[in-house]
Amino acid sequence: MPVFVLFGKKREEIMLYHSTRSKENIADSAQAVLNGLAPDGGLYVPEQLPRVDVAACLQENTMDMAARLIGAMLPDIPDMRTLVGNAYTGKFETDELTPTVDTGKFTVLELFRGPTSAFKDVALCMLPQLLTKAKTLKGMDEEIMILTATSGDTGKAALAGFADVPGVGICVFYPDGGVSRVQRAQMVTQEGNNVHVCAVEGNFDDAQTGVKNLFASGVPGKRLSTANSINIGRLAPQITYYFKAYADLLRRGQIQMGDKVNFSVPTGNFGDILAGYLAKKLGLPVGKLICASNANNVLTDFIESGTYDRRRPLHKTISPSMDILVSSNLERLLYLMSEDTDLVASLMGSLNKEGFYRVPENLKKAIQEEFWAGYCDDAKTRETIGKVWREQKYLCDTHTAAGWAVAEDYVAATGDTAPMVVLSTASPYKFPAAVLSALEDVAEMDEFQQMDYLSKLTGVPVPGNLQGLQQKKELHTTVIPKDKMLAFVEAL
Numbered sequence: 001m002p003v004f005v006l007f008g009k010k011r012e013e014i015m016l017y018h019s020t021r022s023k024e025n026i027a028d029s030a031q032a033v034l035n036g037l038a039p040d041g042g043l044y045v046p047e048q049l050p051r052v053d054v055a056a057c058l059q060e061n062t063m064d065m066a067a068r069l070i071g072a073m074l075p076d077i078p079d080m081r082t083l084v085g086n087a088y089t090g091k092f093e094t095d096e097l098t099p100t101v102d103t104g105k106f107t108v109l110e111l112f113r114g115p116t117s118a119f120k121d122v123a124l125c126m127l128p129q130l131l132t133k134a135k136t137l138k139g140m141d142e143e144i145m146i147l148t149a150t151s152g153d154t155g156k157a158a159l160a161g162f163a164d165v166p167g168v169g170i171c172v173f174y175p176d177g178g179v180s181r182v183q184r185a186q187m188v189t190q191e192g193n194n195v196h197v198c199a200v201e202g203n204f205d206d207a208q209t210g211v212k213n214l215f216a217s218g219v220p221g222k223r224l225s226t227a228n229s230i231n232i233g234r235l236a237p238q239i240t241y242y243f244k245a246y247a248d249l250l251r252r253g254q255i256q257m258g259d260k261v262n263f264s265v266p267t268g269n270f271g272d273i274l275a276g277y278l279a280k281k282l283g284l285p286v287g288k289l290i291c292a293s294n295a296n297n298v299l300t301d302f303i304e305s306g307t308y309d310r311r312r313p314l315h316k317t318i319s320p321s322m323d324i325l326v327s328s329n330l331e332r333l334l335y336l337m338s339e340d341t342d343l344v345a346s347l348m349g350s351l352n353k354e355g356f357y358r359v360p361e362n363l364k365k366a367i368q369e370e371f372w373a374g375y376c377d378d379a380k381t382r383e384t385i386g387k388v389w390r391e392q393k394y395l396c397d398t399h400t401a402a403g404w405a406v407a408e409d410y411v412a413a414t415g416d417t418a419p420m421v422v423l424s425t426a427s428p429y430k431f432p433a434a435v436l437s438a439l440e441d442v443a444e445m446d447e448f449q450q451m452d453y454l455s456k457l458t459g460v461p462v463p464g465n466l467q468g469l470q471q472k473k474e475l476h477t478t479v480i481p482k483d484k485m486l487a488f489v490e491a492l
């Protein structure tokens with residue numbers, strides 16, 4: 001075991017993290033943020049969860065809440081209230097960061113009011129603050145290079161979060177022709193003296209595999225890190241909005257303190273919904289967590305059957321941020337519910353080798369106690385966008401629509417009458433073609449015209465950061481073959 005300087009604290013007062021695959025691989029919370037992934041390939045999980053004064057937390061404004069919760073999860077990183085202020089002040093449409101809308105049916109938790117109109121802003125505004133503070137704390141002088149492969153949303157949110165942050169560089173690879181025009185324009189117009197964006201000839205898997213290979217081989221002269229949701233520094237900030245939503249329902253008199261609230265979460269990598277599970281473990285009265293997928297329903301099958309099987313084709317859908325077959329953060333849930341690192345290591349081994357694993361019956365039952373799962377294909381997604389617009393006058397994006405549809409399925413299947421919060425993970429204007437096609441049959445428009453037309457049709461304004469994108473100067477136009485990624489990073 002490494003020796004830790006305890007600064008006069010008792011060992012049991014120090015909250016350490018260890019790998020999901022071995023309790024021997026430990027790190028304090030600052031080191032866990034710097035490492036991203038544990039050396040054995042596992043994900044960092046806390047030895048034990050901190051105590052949080054839930055009642056006091058629910059009285060606070062969103063930024064104080066965030067400082068309390070992130071500070072509890074990452075106790076070694078000091079000055080948390082300042083970091084939260086630096087991360088969020090002036091960057092979101094409102095100081096409450098993540099407003100809720102009572103649609104008359106479900107409550108929508110809007111996570112897309114940040115600088116790039118995707119829910120990933122909540123975490124990626126905060127991660128640079130955590131990373132640079134952890135770096136100073138550990139006396140690390142070298143520059144860190146953040147490498148990220150993106151299918152669209154993560155790339156822009158990470159670029160915006162890390163732009164001009166001292167001591168850190170950011171490099172994003174996206175599949176050439178594999179992101180929407182809006183998403184491409186968002187990335188290639190990004191300003192900042194430490195940002196690099198590059199298209200890769202190939203699909204998202206090629207870009208992702210390329211990045212994984214760079215991590216495995218290392219890049220001479222560069223210290224690499226990641227902005228993906230395997231980093232605990234990305235997960236911790238997402239706990240806040242579950243508390244915020246609960247506080248809103250309390251303030252509106254829709255619930256009493258202690259009442260259970262259900263949350264439906266459009267899910268890809270299982271990071272967002274895992275933050276909801278952590279909120280529950282910290283004491284928030286969460287009822288069921290509803291895991292909503294698109295046609296890539298590997299999680300639906302897993303939660304229903306206990307078998308996780310990635311041996312299936314990946315479908316390209318109109319909710320691309322959920323087009324994923326290996327949900328990395330599920331590994332954290334498997335550990336948190338079993339507390340058995342040997343079990344997790346062996347399950348992950350069979351996933352890698354054989355492409356599937358089966359969890360023991362008691363673990364499956366325990367997961368089903370907490371989670372309910374369903375999926376929504378493209379046709380149902382469009383139908384839901386249309387229906388929610390007609391019936392609730394609420395315009396939602398494709399991912400949110402999947403969350404809404406599966407929430408309806410849950411209510412129909414169980415008759416559960418607890419209040420339902422649907423997490424809304426993107427602005428409808430990030431996916432204008434798909435959203436518009438759900439409302440009206442309009443051909444022959446490019447995505448930017450569709451954006452304007454959608455706004456005229458619904459009266460819902462286009463977020464500031466997406467306006468005028470087409471006129472902005474393209475700064476990053478490099479396209480490379482997939483075997484040239486190492487050379488690209490080496491030259492930065």
Ligand SMILES: *Cc1c(COP(=O)(O)O)cnc(C)c1O
Pocket residue numbers: 118119120153154229266267268269270271272273321322399425426
């Ligand atoms: C990333 C993303 C998701 C999925 O979130 P996970 O944490 O990966 O489960 C859902 N919707 C949108 C719009 C996203 O960008």
